[in-house]
Amino acid sequence: MTNAFFRKDGTAQGVAKQRLIETLAEPHKRVINDPYADRFVPGSGLLKLMGHKLNVRLSQKLAPGFHEHLIARTRFIDDLIKDCADGGSEQYVILGAGYDSRAHRLDIPSTLKIFEVDQLEVQARKRSKLPKDLPNAGSVTYVSVDFNHQSLTEQLLAADFDQSKSTVFTLEGVSQYVTKDAITSTINELAVLTQGTSSTFFMSYVDKRLDTDPEDCFGKGYPKAAKRAELIKGLSAKVGEPWISFYTAEEVEGLFSENGFSVVENRTVADLNAAYFAPVGRALPEDQIMKLEHFVVGRS
Ligand SMILES: C[S@@+](CC[C@H](N)C(=O)[O-])C[C@H]1O[C@@H](n2cnc3c(N)ncnc32)[C@H](O)[C@@H]1O
Structure with missing residues (x-):
């Protein structure tokens, strides 16, 4: 395996690491459970020895609330997918799936057809690491796409995506890594692909103020906001995947509405703290x- 190969999955490993850390918490204290995350995280044995509390404490030192922000994002989408599946969605497309194992760890009907979309090399590594006897394995189709250079439509249709079926799409932790043009054309493709049926689209985006006014972005009292903003962007750049795209709420709402999607929710971890972390005794302080x-x- 070459260095170039590993440069493509650095951030996917980083997110899997936070899911592993959360999974190490006692069952009644954790917000999500990902029994597959450890397979994708270098040094997972040491992280397991350290345990949940110490890992979270170290992450707090680096950037308070960073672990919880990623875990809230995962939980928010877990809940969305379970709701969509219960509500009759027949297909789920995970855009930039990385080492997400939602297809195998969530209690969802095997009739929900799942398409995992990511770069070929990342998918190859993922498949080589997953166990052979995975729950729900038969429901998953891997579709390789580079959003910057390839057409999602062509690849999905070639993989038997059904345009008449109600579909949910998620783009989790990806929009910051690709150009705005690529995101615009991807959403446009989703809208055209599903114009004959109803669909749900989730996208996470990094607030433009992180780049222009970190104090305002993080809110009152957050310690050393500007330094932390640079640190977080620097860590992604260091693994070869710099954050290049930041958005305002208005920009995203415009992008959605131009493609026939009405925004029904726009949340940050601040809105989810009480629902996710307070019940397990881990509510984050405001700052x-x-x-x-x-x-x-x-x-739509
Ligand atoms: C931070 S990871 C998030 C992975 C996953 N969604 C999660 O939350 O665990 C970003 C993902 O976007 C994928 N990605 C980045 N640029 C891409 C591109 N141009 N085309 C396709 N996938 C891309 C990476 O391979 C990686 O899996």
Whole structure:
């Protein structure tokens, strides 16, 4: 395996690491459970030895609330997918799936057809690491696409995507890594693909203020906001996947509505703290809530 190969999955590993850390919490204390995350995380044995509390404490030192922000994002989408499946969605397309194992760890009907979309090399590594006897394996089709250079439509249709079926799409933790043109054409493709049926589209985006005014982005009292903003962007750039695209709420709403999606939710971890972390005794104090990313749901 070459270096170039590994440069493509650095951030996917980073998110899987936070899911592993959350999974190490006692069952009644955790917000999500990902029994497959450890397979994708270098040094997972050491992280397991350290346990949930110490790992979270170290992450707090680096950037307060960063772990919880990623876990809130995962939980928000887990709940959305279960709701969509219960509500009759027949297909689920995971755009930029990385090492997401939602297809195998959620209690969803096997009739929900799942398409995992990502770069070929990342998918190859993922498939080589997953166990052979996976729950729901028969429901998953892998579709390789580079959003910057390839047509999602062509690849999905070639993989038997059914344009007449109600579909949910998620783009989790991806929009910051690709050009705005690529995101615009991807959403446009989704709209055209599903114009004959109803669909749900989730997208996370990084708030433009992270780049222009980190204090305002993170909110009152967040410690060393500007330094932390640079640190987070620097860590992604270091693994070869710099954050290049930031959005305002108005920009995203415009993008959704131009493509026939009405925004029904736009949340940050600040809105989810009480629902997810308070019930397990881990509510974040106000000055440690990292509001850098928004979770948006649109329906057509
Ligand atoms: C931060 S990871 C998020 C992975 C997953 N959604 C999660 O939350 O665990 C970003 C993902 O976007 C994928 N990605 C980045 N640029 C891409 C591109 N141009 N085309 C397709 N996938 C891309 C990466 O391979 C990676 O899996």
